[in-house]
Amino acid sequence: MKRTPLTHRLAMMILAASSSSASAQSTAGPERQNLLGWAEGAFTIRTPSPPRTEAHVVALDGQPATTTIGVPKNAPLPHEFVIELPASTTFTSFAVPEIGEFGPAKGRHVKTVEIAGSSESAESGFSPLAGFEIQIEKKAPQEFPVHSPRPVRWLKVRFLDRFTPQTSPADPVLFSELMGYGAQEQKQPPEKGFNGVWTLRRGYEVSRNLIELRQDESGQVTGCQVLGGQLSKISGSVEDGIVRWISTSVQGGRNVSVPSIARITSEGELHGVSSFHGGLQTFSGIPAPQGATTPCSEAPESENAVSAALQAGLAAVLYGIHFDVDSDVLRPDAAPALEQILEALEMNPSIAVIIEGHTDSDGSDTHNLDLSRRRAAAVASKSRWP
Secondary structure (H helix, E strand, O other): OOOOOOOOEEEEEEEEOOOOOOOEOOOOOOOOOOOOOHHHOOEEEEOOOOOOHHHHHHOOOOOOOOEEOOOOOOOOOOEEEEEEEEEEEEEEEEEEOOOOOOHHHOOOEEEEEEEEEEOOOOOOOOEEEEEEEOOOOOOOOEEEEOOOOOEEEEEEEEEEEEOOOOOOOOOOOEEOOOEEEEEEOOOOOOOOOOOEEEEEEEOOEEEEEEEEEEEOOOOEEEEEEEEOOEEEEEEEEEEOOEEEEEEEEEEOOEEEEEEEEEEEOOOOOEEEEEEEOOEEEEEEEEEOOOOOOOHHHHOOOOOOHHHHHHHOOOOOOOOOOEEOOOOOOEOHHHHHHHHHHHHHHHHOOOOEEEEEEOOOOOOOHHHHHHHHHHHHHHHHHHOOOO
16 A cells, blocks of 8 residues: 655744733733633642542633532542642732532532642641632622732642532532632743653552653753553643643554643652543653653654654644734744744755744734734744745
8 A cells, every 4th residue: 555655734823922021910800810720830739649630730721610629539528739830929819710500510519718828838838818708609700809918839729618518428529710810920940941751650659651851952842751651752842931742652553642731840840731532631740760761761862853753743832933912023032943943844845834823812803814914924934934
């Protein structure tokens, strides 16, 4: 059977970015940034035993859908978990979205929440920030002030009760989304970048599964992941101290791609979440013992990580190509990513390229479509592509 060569499609997401400081400032109105989203680097690092961090991450995923939280069997409410933030943060308020309860879920949503903060560690130095009762009958988002705002790096969240008492430890407890607003200092990248090998946990037990990451000077990340003997190749990039990647493996004769987002915590652990089989799956790992290797450890170094990913048939994920608000002029900090892409395409002249321009949702559709086209043209012009 004649085999058709693979056509590589490199889709560059041109995202609108603010020209202001990287610190997230609280502002009035709906444009405030939720600082508790996992996409902003907020991850649960302490949970009850056995841990159910998937549910805690869903509570931080930026989606208001109600879900079962990770209250383990034989461990009824109250329920407590610790979130580490990517940088020192001063919260002025916490919020929950409109709560929708119906059918069997009615009465099972968390009612009373307490939140404490610490600037010392995940284990000590906590003092109260806010305590509030959620109102199910209030068909609107609910916001609760922080009475004494102060900088914190860790949050301890406690769910004290729900609207109807639990009938048994197996009776589920539901929660939707926890949001936090305020000001956050600029996120700092890991001291050594995303370089190293981590041993993944299963529950609280260390497994034989490994993740290896290697970051180059442009912020491009490559590596591999070994899960249950299955090898996946990793390709991604770093922005604001957070790494996003796509891992690709061959399963049942088919290529399977899984997007992930992760951050290295203050303790050097790798914490992240993957979108897998339509759901979210968390992972965490500790630095592997010295000398631990993966199949990536012996792979030859590539001068261009994008080229290496494309030649291996993987997706090349890049971030950092930004414009100021309502502008089609590339920001100077876009140069490293553009040079990386241009070099990769010059090394692989047969690759087909599609440039897609994007904007936010502000403004009319006509205006945004025109701006998207101008942004795509700006990238093509800078990159010397026809």
